[in-house]
Amino acid sequence: MNIEEFNNAIKSKTFAGYELKEDKDSYGNASAWIILNDKKDIEAVANAVKAYKGRCIVATAYKNHSGTHTVIYHFDIEGLIINVQLETDDQSIVSITPTLPSANWAEREIREMYGVEPIGHPDKDRLFLDYSLAKGVLNEYISLSKMQLGVSETDILWENVNKEIKQ
Amino acid sequence: MSKVIPKLFRINTGSCNGCDVEFVATAFVDKFQLDTLGIELVSDVKDANLLVITGPLSARSESFLKNALGKLKKPFVVVGIGTCSVSCGIFRDSYAINGPIDKFVEVDVNIAGCPPRPQSIAEGIAKGVKVLEQKMHGEATPKAIDTIFKDFSAPESFRGRMSLNEENCTACRTCETVCPSNAIEISSTDDGWFVHKIWHNSCCFCGNCAYFCPTDAIFATNSFDTAKLQSEKFSDVNIGYIDYQKCSCCGEMYMPPSQGLLNKSYIYNNVSKLNERICSKCRKEANFKRMYA
Ligand code: SF4
Ligand code: SF4
Ligand code: SF4
Numbered sequence: 428m429n430i431e432e433f434n435n436a437i438k439s440k441t442f443a444g445y446e447l448k449e450d451k452d453s454y455g456n457a458s459a460w461i462i463l464n465d466k467k468d469i470e471a472v473a474n475a476v477k478a479y480k481g482r483c484i485v486a487t488a489y490k491n492h493s494g495t496h497t498v499i500y501h502f503d504i505e506g507l508i509i510n511v512q513l514e515t516d517d518q519s520i521v522s523i524t525p526t527l528p529s530a531n532w533a534e535r536e537i538r539e540m541y542g543v544e545p546i547g548h549p550d551k552d553r554l555f556l557d558y559s560l561a562k563g564v565l566n567e568y569i570s571l572s573k574m575q576l577g578v579s580e581t582d583i584l585w586e587n588v589n590k591e592i593k594q
Numbered sequence: 595m596s597k598v599i600p601k602l603f604r605i606n607t608g609s610c611n612g613c614d615v616e617f618v619a620t621a622f623v624d625k626f627q628l629d630t631l632g633i634e635l636v637s638d639v640k641d642a643n644l645l646v647i648t649g650p651l652s653a654r655s656e657s658f659l660k661n662a663l664g665k666l667k668k669p670f671v672v673v674g675i676g677t678c679s680v681s682c683g684i685f686r687d688s689y690a691i692n693g694p695i696d697k698f699v700e701v702d703v704n705i706a707g708c709p710p711r712p713q714s715i716a717e718g719i720a721k722g723v724k725v726l727e728q729k730m731h732g733e734a735t736p737k738a739i740d741t742i743f744k745d746f747s748a749p750e751s752f753r754g755r756m757s758l759n760e761e762n763c764t765a766c767r768t769c770e771t772v773c774p775s776n777a778i779e780i781s782s783t784d785d786g787w788f789v790h791k792i793w794h795n796s797c798c799f800c801g802n803c804a805y806f807c808p809t810d811a812i813f814a815t816n817s818f819d820t821a822k823l824q825s826e827k828f829s830d831v832n833i834g835y836i837d838y839q840k841c842s843c844c845g846e847m848y849m850p851p852s853q854g855l856l857n858k859s860y861i862y863n864n865v866s867k868l869n870e871r872i873c874s875k876c877r878k879e880a881n882f883k884r885m886y887a
Contacts, residue, residue, distance in 0.1 A: 557689040581687055584828075585779055588793050591828035 428479060428505045430459045436478070437461075440471035458508040466513040466520055469500065473523035473530075479504045483523070486533035488541045490566045496543050500530070515543060522548035540565040598730050600633045600671075600723045603642035605662050607695065608652030612709040613676035617648065620712035620719075627743070628716055631723050643667045644722055650678035650685045651693030663699055669729040673703045673722040675715060677775070680704045680795040680827065684775045701824045702735065708798035711752070711818040717743045718821030725823075737825055746819040753799045753814040756792050758834040762811035763790055764851060765836045769803035769812050778803060786847055790834040794820065795827055841873035843880070848873035 430449055437445075443465030450458045463469060476483070481504030488498045495516040500523070502509040513520070520537075522545035524530045534545040535554040542563025606614060620626045621635065636642050639662045651659060674695055677683035685691045695701060702725045705718035720742040725735055748754055756777075765788035770778045777796035781789050792803075792812075803812045822830055838847045850871070872880065 559689060584681055584686070584796065585776070585793070587828045588779075588791070588831060592791075592831050592833065 428507050430457060430507070433459065433475065433479070433504070433507070433509060436475045437472055440475065441465075441468040443468055456506070456508070458510065461509065461511045463511065463513040466498075466515050469511060469513055469523055470521055470526070472500075472502075472509075472511050473526040476502045476504060476509070477526050481505070481509075483527045483530040483533060484508075486530060486537060488537045488543060490541060496541055498537060498543065500533075518542055519544045519546050521546055524548050524550070539563075542566060597632075598723075598727050600631065600644040600726055601636045601642045601667075602633050602644040602646060602719070603636055603639045603662070603666075604646040604648070605639075605659060607647055607649035607655040607659050607679075607693065608691070609649030609676065609678060613648040613678070616709040616712055617646065617675055617715055620715040623712065626712045626716040628719065631720055633719070633723070639665045641667070643670045644719075644726060645670060645672045646675060646719070646722075647672065647679050647695050648675045649693075650682040650691050651695050651698070653690050653692050656692050656698070659695070659698060669726070671702045671722045671726040671729065672699055673705065673718055674701050675705050675718070676710060677706050677708045677795065677798050680706055681775075681793075683708055683796060683798045684800075686776055686796070696824065696827075701827075704795060704822055704824060704827055706795045706797070706820040706822070706830070707818060708800075710820050711746070711748050711754075713743055713746050713748075714818045714820045717741065717746070717819075721821055721823065735823075735825075737823070739823060741819070746817055748816045748818050750816060752816050752818075753801050754817045755794055755815050755820065755832075756797055756799075756803065757813060757815050757832055758790055758792065759811050759813065760790075760834040760836060762809045763834060763836050764809060764811070764849060765790065766808065768806050768808065772802045772806045774798065774800060774802065786838040788836040788849075790836060792832040793828075794830045794832065795822075839871060841876055842871040843876035844873065846873055846875075 434447060443463070445464055445468065446462040448460040450460065452458070461472065481502050484501045484503050486498060486500045488496055490496050495514050496518065497512060497514050498520055500511045502511065520543060522534055524534055524545065525547060531550060532554065534548055535550060537543050538545055539553065539555055539560070539562060604617065621628055633644070643666065645662065645666060649655065674680055678685060679695050682691055682693050703718045703722045705714050707714060721739050724739050728735060765780055767780050770780050775796050775798045777793050779791045783789060801814055804814055839850045841848050
C-alpha cells in the first residue's frame with residue numbers, strides 16, 4: 428500500500444476534488460494529508476479505507492475564528508497514515524461510523540465536545556458521563572490552569588474551615 | 595468496668611489503595627503496637643464495632659458503605675484513614691465522588707495524610723478505641739484525647755505536614771494557584787495583612803506548593819502527627835500572617851519582598867542594607883542614585 432495507490436482509488440470517487448500533500452517523519456514513515464473541498468467526500472475516503480482493510484485511529488476537531496469547524500480524521504492502512512481534513516459551516520458532518528465502526532467514539536466525542544453532529548451516526552447515547560459538561564464545551568476558551576488542575580469550584584468546605592478557626 | 599474488645603472491619607470506598615497498603619503495614623508490623631490495643635480484625639461487618647474507612651466515597655461505593663453501616667454492632671466508632679476520607683483531597687468536587695464520608699456517617703477520628711504514615715494510623719486507631727470505650731460506658735465523646743504514641747517523625751525525604759515561614763512569604767499566591775486539592779487560601783484583611791492558610795485535612799502532600807514557591811516560604815516538614823478527633827476537622831489549619839511594612843524612607847505602607855529574595859538579588863552587603871525596609875519605589879530611587887549619581 429502506498430500513497431499513489433490510495434490517491435488513484437479515491438480520485439474518481441470524490442466529486443469536488445481535494446488537495447494532497449505527502450510527508451515523511453524522521454523514521455521514514457510515510458503519511459498523506461488530504462484536504463477535501465467538500466465535506467461530503469469523506470464518505471468516498473472512508474469507503475476506500477474500508478476496501479483496503481484500514482481503520483480510523485482518531486478524529487480531532489477545532490472551531491475556527493470565523494465560526495466554522497475543522498474536522499480531521501486520521502486513518503491507518505497497514506502502517507500508512509492518512510489524515511483527511513474537512514471544514515463544516517453548519518455544525519454537521521456525514522458520519523462514517525456505518526462504514527468504519529472504528530470512528531464511533533471519535534465522532535461521538537466531536538458531537539459532545541464541539542456540538543458538531545455526525546449525521547447518520549448509529550449511536551445516540553451520551554459518551555461523557557458528567558452531565559454538567561455543556562454541549563460543545565470545547566468551543567469556549569478554558570484557561571490552562573483550570574483544565575490541568577481542575578481547580579475546585581466550590582468553597583463549601585473552606586467555609587467550614589473559616590468558621591471553625593480562631594483568627 | 596467490663597473490658598472492651600474492639601473488633602475492626604475495614605471498608606474501601608474508592609481509595610487508590612495507598613491508604614490500604616499503609617493500613618496493612620500498620621496492622622502487621624509489631625513496631626506500631628496495634629496488638630497492644632487488643633484489637634481483633636474481623637471478616638464480617640456484623641461482628642464489628644470499629645469501622646475503618648479509606649477512600650473519598652465514590653458514587654459507586656455509596657451503597658456498599660450504607661449497607662455496612664446498617665449491620666454494625668452498636669455502639670460503634672468510625673475512623674477515616676487518609677485525606678480522601680476527610681475532605682476527598684484531590685478528588686474534591688468530582689462528579690463521580692459523593693463523599694466525604696461524614697456526609698453519611700458520624701465520623702469519630704480522622705487520620706489525614708496521602709497516605710498517612712503507620713505511626714499516625716496506629717495513633718488514630720488508638721484514639722478510636724478510646725472513643726469506643728467511652729461510648730460503651732455511656733460517656734460523651736471527648737473534645738480532646740492525649741496523644742498515645744509520641745514520635746511522628748518520618749525519614750528525611752518524606753513529605754509530611756506542610757508549614758509556612760511567614761518571614762519569607764510575599765503572599766504572591768503561587769502556592770494557592772498550583773495546589774491541586776484546594777488546601778491553601780490566601781486572603782487580605784482590612785488593615786493590610788495577608789492571611790495564609792493551609793488546611794491540613796485537604797492537603798495531599800504533593801509538594802507542588804513548595805516546589806513552585808519562589809521564596810522557599812512554604813515547605814514540607816517530616817511530621818506526620820495527623821490523627822485528630824472529628825471535632826478538630828476544620829480547625830486543623832496552619833495560619834500565617836504576612837504583614838505590610840512602613841517604608842523607612844517615605845513612610846508609605848508596602849509589601850516587603852522576602853529577605854531570601856533580597857539576598858539573592860543583592861549579593862553585596864552594603865547594597866542589601868540599602869534595600870532593607872524600604873518600598874520598591876524608594877529602593878529603585880536609591881539604587882539609581884547609587885549607580886548614576
Ligand atoms: S488519601 Fe491519598 S493514598 Fe489515601 S486513598 Fe486518597 S489518594 Fe490514595
Ligand atoms: S502539598 Fe501543597 S500543593 Fe500539595 S496539596 Fe498540600 S498544600 Fe496543596
Ligand atoms: S508561600 Fe510562597 S508561593 Fe505561597 S504565597 Fe507565600 S511566597 Fe507565594
